[in-house]
Amino acid sequence: MTVANVIQQQLERSSWIRRMFEEGIRLKAERGEENIFDFTLGNPSEDPPPGVLATFRRLAEANAPGSHGYMPNSGYPAAREAVARNLRRDTGVEFTGHSVVMTVGCAGAMNVALKAILDPGSEVIIPKPFFPDYQFYVTNHGGQVVFVETREDFSLDVAAIESSITPRTRVIILNTPNNPTGVIYSAAVLRDLESVLQHADHPIVALSDEPYKSIVYDGAKCPELASIISNCVITTSWSKKWGLAGERIGYLAISPRLPGADALSNACNFTNRVLGFINAPAIWQLVSAEAPGESTDMAVYQEKRDLMCGGLAKIGYEVSKPQGAFYIFLKTPIPDDLEFVRLLQGEGVLAVPGKGFGRGGYIRLSLTVPKDTIARSLPAFARALAKLPAQCSEL
């Protein structure tokens, strides 16, 4: 056996998202692309903003001397300083270029931070439902996952978090706006969490996973976590905000209020290297430094959210509108989400079962499909509902 047992086991548990996406490829070949409505993958549908692409072209054309060589592992000083400047403006916290490490996407940032923080057996609290790769990021670095349920409305249950803290707890992962639920954690709940973290008898890092921060609806604003939580490390990327997921550009930023912030920054410089990333993609660091104000048109996602939520509610589904991110976490009309996913599949709709995110009885639908796909899929959702025995479909 060439593959490590632990990886073999992880592969078996791993992503429902990928599994359903691959099932989609098979079904499209079998039934024709236009008859399959694939809501599985969160691959941003919108092109990068024109200003971002123009900056990229200009920098590529300029081909400045040395621009393809090694650089400091944490990234170009100009890119790090640009991130710090924006964070100072948005959070009021005195981030500096030294607080920032440019990374290979947000996933890279999380792994770099976790490798720098965790010892074997260190515990990491993850509120459920959760982005499934978190559990692997934690075990990558010898950590142990401690899951905590959220409340009925998927807001943080701070009392449950408090009671799950042990002397081995080193990190809590927070993701707001949340994938898969679309919930934005309120400033009040974050203040309660800050109080719990401040009363802990050792530092616990809030690892704030923020790739969806700018994707919010109805004029909502996602509270600045770093303004509220002292012991915080932000991880994020331009994957969703600029539709650049394939370019792998992100960063981590360590709050100067975190005890040992400077030492952690040096440690992340090292872990970025020894994880094999070395540094983040050079040209995209430069683009990020020069086009910071740009953003994709979020109105498109809001239109799709409204079309999908409105359509599903009209058919008879119990819908809760996401406040941010680009997913709908839909309650299934029967408790067994896997069974309902199979029923939808029969009608040509592909969705990820909530079980894959640690919460059965729900499915996740990604809004990164074209608007037309949403409109054409609604009759299929109606047919699936109609196939349930009458007592089951009473939501």
Ligand SMILES: Cc1ncc(COP(=O)(O)O)c(C=O)c1O
């Ligand atoms: C919640 C969450 N965190 C992190 C990531 C990873 O982002 P990136 O592609 O920038 O590495 C994703 C990607 O879908 C995500 O949904």
